[in-house]
Amino acid sequence: MPVIKVLPEPVDLPGPLPEPAVDDLRLETVLGALSDPLRLRIVRKLLLESEHFDHTCGWFGLDRPKSSLTHHFKALREAGVTRQRQYGLERRSHVRVEDLNARFPGLLDLVAAWEPDEG
Structure with missing residues (x-):
């Protein structure tokens, strides 16, 4: 089984963008966000290949328009x-x-x- 990388949170991080609280995370919403293969790839890459605590969308090497990537990253964040x-x-x-x-x-x-x- 692959090992999930969890890197320590650096000091002096900017505050997070709006997101649901832990108690407000809903399985159907999380699964909905992960149902898109591109978003599933994004999350899997973060889990297994992270080199730093967090990454820009350019790190993923995805050949998609910036507006499309913005949509996918927002969907993942809003789902929690x-x-x-x-x-x-x-x-x-x-x-x-x-x-x-x-x-x-x-x-x-x-x-x-x-x-x-x-494919």
């Missing part, structure tokens, strides 16, 4: 899957591992174990 912070003109994301594990044990293990279709 990721946390985004504003650093000047860029937004960086990381998975809310502790929050999701507390509400939905095993869910992130399933995402990490998922094998993307290479």
Whole structure:
């Protein structure tokens, strides 16, 4: 089984953008956000390949228009899957591992174990 990377939170982070509280996370909303294969890839990459605490959308190497990526990252944040912070003109994301594990044990293990279709 793949190992989920959880990096320590740096000091002096900007505050997170609006997101649901842990108690407000809803399974159907989280699963809805993860039902899109691109968003599932984003979360899986963050879980398994993170090099830093959080990442810009450019780190993912996705060949999509910026407006499309903005939509996908917003959907993940609003569902409570990721946390985004504003650093000047860029937004960086990381998975809310502790929050999701507390509400939905095993869910992130399933995402990490998922094998993307290479086609």
